Amino acid sequence: MSQHVPNNAFASVRAFAPATVANLGPGFDILGMAVTGIGDTVTVHLCDIPGTSVVKITGDGGKLSLDATRNTAAIAAEFVRQQIRPDVGIELEIEKGLPLASGLGSSAASAAAGAVATNALLGNPLSQLELLPACLEAEATVSGRHADNVGPALLGGIVLVTGITPNCLFPLPVPDGLHFALVTPDVAVPTAQARAVLPKEVPFSKMVSQTKSVAQLMYGLYSGNLDLLVNAMAEDGIIEPARQYLIPHFALARDTALAYGAKACIISGAGPTLCIVASTAELAEKSGAAVQALYVSHGIGASYRVAQVATRGAYAEA
Numbered sequence: 001m002s003q004h005v006p007n008n009a010f011a012s013v014r015a016f017a018p019a020t021v022a023n024l025g026p027g028f029d030i031l032g033m034a035v036t037g038i039g040d041t042v043t044v045h046l047c048d049i050p051g052t053s054v055v056k057i058t059g060d061g062g063k064l065s066l067d068a069t070r071n072t073a074a075i076a077a078e079f080v081r082q083q084i085r086p087d088v089g090i091e092l093e094i095e096k097g098l099p100l101a102s103g104l105g106s107s108a109a110s111a112a113a114g115a116v117a118t119n120a121l122l123g124n125p126l127s128q129l130e131l132l133p134a135c136l137e138a139e140a141t142v143s144g145r146h147a148d149n150v151g152p153a154l155l156g157g158i159v160l161v162t163g164i165t166p167n168c169l170f171p172l173p174v175p176d177g178l179h180f181a182l183v184t185p186d187v188a189v190p191t192a193q194a195r196a197v198l199p200k201e202v203p204f205s206k207m208v209s210q211t212k213s214v215a216q217l218m219y220g221l222y223s224g225n226l227d228l229l230v231n232a233m234a235e236d237g238i239i240e241p242a243r244q245y246l247i248p249h250f251a252l253a254r255d256t257a258l259a260y261g262a263k264a265c266i267i268s269g270a271g272p273t274l275c276i277v278a279s280t281a282e283l284a285e286k287s288g289a290a291v292q293a294l295y296v297s298h299g300i301g302a303s304y305r306v307a308q309v310a311t312r313g314a315y316a317e318a
Contacts, residue, residue: 015117017314020105025233059096072138073114079134108149111138120316156313181288194270
């Protein structure tokens with residue numbers, strides 16, 4: 001017998017959440033951006049046995065666990081289920097559109113899609129912001145309790161993150177004319193490894209310089225001054241210098257992107273994806289293709305995609 005659910009609920013809901021680029025250069029752990037064209041999809045079905053289970057995962061190459069306690073989509077879905085209807089049962093099907101350990105917010109996208117789908121399945125009683133605790137609970141199992149990926153995955157756009165509660169997420173202006181090429185070499189950089197190489201102490205002068213870059217970035221967003229914005233994104237003097245050695249040929253890839261007309265080339269989140277910033281889609285395409293070819297010439301497979309800011313966050317599909 002099917003579980004009783006609210007009249008406005010459905011027997012099955014499919015939700016999509018976009019990829020995200022965290023940090024935007026100098027904004028370590030406090031800035032994140034959703035991007036178009038790629039993300040994760042989670043379908044949640046009602047079932048007769050109370051609880052949450054994962055019945056199918058595709059697109060992960062068999063790397064992810066079906067164990068609901070170790071999967072971010074299922075952890076977020078279970079959190080939401082417990083909040084709304086702990087007496088019902090749900091089953092998840094997960095379609096991974098994002099590569100694992102790529103710096104594109106793969107775990108956050110799964111969590112956001114799982115939370116949104118479950119909320120919609122059970123009548124949508126929670127707002128998008130109220131789903132943040134569920135997503136953070138999921139993220140904590142794989143990469144730590146921080147919201148620079150799950151914030152924009154839920155809300156879309158560019159988001160300032162000052163904490164881990166809903167009142168600490170602040171949507172920022174999205175200027176026109178931002179185009180990106182996201183180049184992902186075929187190497188994995190787990191978030192834990194990327195955090196382990198960060199400096200434990202930072203000289204005062206570097207702290208001042210980093211603060212200046214973040215302030216300039218924010219002013220660029222609010223003023224729409226793309227040159228100011230992009231210059232600030234390229235001025236990370238703390239995180240990028242520590243992490244660049246985890247990404248093969250990073251300096252050469254950056255120089256190649258700039259030679260083909262890009263404005264900047266930064267590490268997306270923990271990497272290894274490189275976020276190339278350009279003034280047009282054509283220049284993003286050219287610089288992305290050039291960096292992909294560079295990696296292939298060095299015996300490393302790579303993929304790239306052209307994107308813009310995704311102004312819509314995770315959503316249940318009709």
